[in-house]
Amino acid sequence: MAIEQLFDTPLHFLQHGISKFGTGNVLLAVLVTATLGILADYAWMLYLRSKMPPGPLPLPIIGNTFQLPDTKPWIYFETLSKKYNTPLITFWIGRNPTVWINDAWTANELLDKRAGIYCSRPRMLVFAELGAGQYNLVNMYTTTPAERDRFRIQRKLMHQGVGIQQVKKYRSFQDDESKVVAYDMLTTPENYVAHFERYATSVVSIIGFGRRVADSNDPIITDVIAVMHRAADLNVPGKSFPMLMETFPILAKVPTEFAPWKHGLGARRTTGRGHDFFYTLAKEANDNPGHDDCYVKMLFKEAPKYNLHPCEISALSGNLFGAGSDTSSSTLITAVLAMRAFPETMNPAWEELDRVVGSDRSPSFDDDANLPYMRAFVKEVFRWRSVAIIGGQPHAPVQDDYYNGWLIPKSTWVQGNVWAIHRNEREFPDPDRFNPNRFIKDSPDARPFPGERGYMTFGWGRRVCSGQALAEQGTWLTIARLVWGFRVGPAFDASGKPIPVDIFDYTNGLNMRPQPFKVTFTPRSEAIRETIIREGKQALSDLAQFNGETKYRMSTFYKKQAAS
Template structure:
């Protein structure tokens, strides 16, 4: 009897211990039932698991391959994957994603809740890239246009022109370091815009942080971070889930870095974006976190497309030699050998313009279309329900390799952009810069720089693969690209052979003169690159 009374007395304590677990289990069950019912109305996709959705089913690395296979398996340009209990719809066709993100931009111009790119970096309320569509986002977008909009970028041409000449000279003198030379150039241009100070060496703190910031785009890769499927993990203490604390601490350090560099840039002698932002702060229209993200995005976005696309272009030139021959014929006919090409030649160099477009198409930098969009209300497309807040992404790997739009898609063929009759939903003929109202802000700056860079590289050099130990050219694989969403080739070696002594002399002379012209932008930042946790 005493044992029975003792057991009965412990019942309230047992109930107290088990009640939270039972409530959690009930919540997971009811939520899973909601997911399964919702799934019936949405585009097809693999069956989700309770709590984690499709997180453990997504094949890594390069999940865009897996998504492409799903699209073919379900015979649908739209597929649904589940991040925990939140759906993500991935488009695999240029026409369908344009129909939604371009033609229905009034609905699809917001952002979804993002744990890794948003909450973990304290960015959800401060960062233009992840802000929901509204007045704050429009204010940030207007300010960004003041720095890199269509009209603004023309004012940057003098120092951009000189930085390209310095980079071409660097490739002549130290061809084995061509990747560092290209990254230094791309960082330096946006540093001049953002902070009024150029980057002369790749170990500069701004250059180091820019290259680190570029990796942030991987935070949106589906299946890479469990926190994206189970947001609660972000709140756990370090001793239970150390990754959460590392991500939060790194985000805080990066914000502090760009805040300090921006305030330093506001005191520079050369006009720059930071000066505008600090004035807006003094007028009570911005805070330090917003300033940090605006300048950080300028650096990260400006470097991504320019550096990786230029490296991809060099990789393609090593493989598709006939393209180089045709480009040189056009350059010799229009420009000649007495000077480098410049922007005044652009309208007379259609094949070079086509090479820029094909470089952006062939192996697009943001292979999942950048940061996901989200509808601000429930919508229906092709009889499929797309709930409010759903992640909307474009698998550009599939979109730019669709043989209906791009025959022989893995062949680098600029001629496809010379056919004015070729149908495509965007005037550019590709989707490298995204869709709708959230297209990449840095598009005008990137296109302006890519034209001059590619034109001058093709004018100055024969670009060839490296030689192996037997003196034979190394064979490069058109699929040898990395696993980052910021797509670029795996490390490779290339040769940059001057086309003549005259070309070499002009590269050296113009590079030296350009370096002198850039002296007003010289200076070293006093802000040190923080130590980030790996």
Template sequence: MLIPNVTWLDLCLAGIGAYLVKQVLNKNLTPYPPGPRGWPLVGNIQDIPQIKPWLTFAEWGKKYGAISHVEILGQHIIVLNSVKSAVDMLDKKGAVYSDRPVLPMGGELVGWKSTLVLLPYGDLCRQQRKNIHQTMGNRATLEIYHPIEEIEFHRFLKRVFLNPEQLQAHIQHTAGAIILRISHGYEVKENNDPFIDLVDRAMDQFLRCTTPGAFMVDIMPSLANVPEWFPGAGFKRLAREWSKTREDMAAIPYKFVKDQMAAGTALTSFTSNLLVGRSLSAEEDDMVMWSAATLYAAGSETTVSTIYSFFLAMTLFPDVQKKAQAEIDAVVGPDRLPSFADRDSLPYTEALVKEVFRWSVVGPTGMYPHRVTEDDIHDGYHIPKGSLVIPNIWFMLNDPQTYANPSQFNPERFLDNNGKDPEPEPRTICFGFGRRICPGLHLADASVWISTVMSLAVFDISKVVQKGVKITPEVDHTSSTISHPKPFKCSIKPRSTKAVALIQQDANY
């Protein structure tokens, strides 16, 4: 039997034919949501930018409405630009809208699909979320960890006082110290801690391998099958190396807890509570290990970004800083550091924390897309099974119809002003929606609050002066999945000699 010669022209014509047939069939279906017109075959491949896509998504919202649609190489993508559409779809239809997409590089080859953020929706995902919820599902369950946070942020004040130029590193160290103490009962070393270094390295690799479009294999998944030695397959070597880092990040702290428990010296922690008095199967053991890894890997990175944003905001908006300091001085006084017990008595500082979460959005597009597990009709639009749904959280928190002058850092928007209702609570938006909402949101909120109030109690934060000129930092954020303010300079100095004395007090467990 002769096999006919197939040319590229034949393939192109066949593809165009299939596309035209699909278009004809689709005319008989409920329409997709509106969106930019794409090209045959490749769709909207040129319409989604690599740099700050949330800005482009916001423009789509203005042009097409709260729900817009694009298609890239057959993959449907739905963008949501309103809180209502996100709640109606991701919350109220959570059974359909809670899966995650397959990421060939980060999820499959490197293996991050083991962690909750990329775990497919199902029994394992629900169990990991349940484990975390039992430890930090609300503010009340976190109270047992308040002394840990107060002590670690007191140590943070000492580090900043001694070396303010290393602010970002101090935030990273402190956030990691808190999470590791809670997740694994591990007390970090003051310098060059091996667990902190491991987490930082793993999270850097995580962000690099899960950034959309960073690797060709995410666009052409079949490339995952080529051997590592094949020309252009350097990503396979990276995946192998990064997979080892990912595995170490989970396994080494987990082994530490088991060894400490065997020796009878383990501190109470998220992990020890899940292990004590239980005989686990291999599957259950793996689930506990990855629940703990998820807790401290994801939690530390988002907290670092938000606290760094607080220092940026205080540098740029000194009047806000002075109002918060005046409130703290009146309630707490100069003779002690603030504590969680003061929280309900500091309404302006509470509003300031809300504004930090709104003004500098850590997950501008909701970390990772939701994936639709079955066809749906929503608001008269066809949402195909397998669609990726992206909530544009950045726009939801910067919509001028919701937040007056959104680029302005203004905590008073969340207070009662002359009978005017406060603007919407940002913490019900910034942590995501539905069954994929961040499970560590209460810990993140507590960490940002205590770092804010302690820092304002003892430090004045201001612009750096160089040659008599004040240097105004630029408000600019990275385009990564977890967005950080780009590095900036600020001046951090003790407010008084009493503040120095408070900083230098012992801070021990």
């Protein structure tokens, strides 16, 4: 007789089994089976660990997750690299190993020279699966031909917006927006952070949507910056929710409404037609007359050719802000911190600027070749406190790879520790000292470094930041203009004492920036002050063609969609 004929239902079978063998025996069997499974899994982890780069011993199931520090894990991984005397460290997030690269030459070998292998992304539960997903270029896998084709299409479209040659066309309004920053500094220097955020957001808004952001209180600034900060937080390994879901992915399967640890991730944030905020913003700009050369109009024009999904248009449009708003403004804030903390670096810059530029005009893009110290100054800003401190999202090899005899398995998280790379004493002696001479040719302070730029701020290989050229172009000009125009001095407390600044007091997100600090901005001369005013007024007049408003606000958009 078949066993299914002996018992009417699975429940009947279970009850009969428990009564026959006893509850204790069944539980013991379950416990033994589970223990053997855990031991077998742990044996596999230890076997893999023996072949991979060194690192702390992982525990079963949880790996090294709870050894993570509460903040700034990149410092911890730098310490581990020194402890094990190796450029590569393996650290287990749950059952998944992450390889951390802490050396410039190793990063160059793996992520640049072997870019074809390290071109994909690993599974990112929190940031990708519960967030932007595979419609976003930032997260895309490239393990299959179809995935690689889609990646190339989006990468091509992104280059049409902010590629090296394309960004040269933006120099005119980028220059004008930079002049407005200097002009605003004369009246409200205490709001320098807001001025930088307005500038950076406005530049990418003109590029993307044909509309500038004229007011530092424009909601799109605070909304977008807040989203970028949140996204940056979701890329930092953590031992608390929501990042703890990377260690225990089963927790992500609980419906969002019953899972407070998701922090709202995984919720449906689209309209009934599948359109979200950035798509709606792009559609609005596409429907508005004028500015036919803006990026979103190109996307809508090319959409049928490339079969673009609305979510892809949304992601490409939104990525402009990610590539150019938060990161660029954070870099400018770091530049001000360096000016305040290392005033001795300003004298060579002023001498060069006074000799080449004078006081009747501010620096322009054409001055770049004649301002080698200013170029070195900006490079040192990028090196000293890089914004994308762990090099952006992790890479993942599309096949097993070996480096110095160590195995790096297919799909492993591979993360570049830019903090450690830019603080290696071999390339950058006394790394916390801001020293532009590191980037002066034939200077005693210069050291060999892979790549012509001398820093790795924008990532590597096929996953290098799409907005690199735009950021480098605008950052150089704006810093040069600020150095030319102002002396950055200490602010004073109520008793008249200078308020110190802390060069280590930075935020904890992937895109780090200095915590708020106070300084003063003073025009270097009356002639320079008059030039700033004259150029600022003219810039506002030139930028008037981009004035306009949007009826959408991110802070209310999804609430309205949910209510409708």
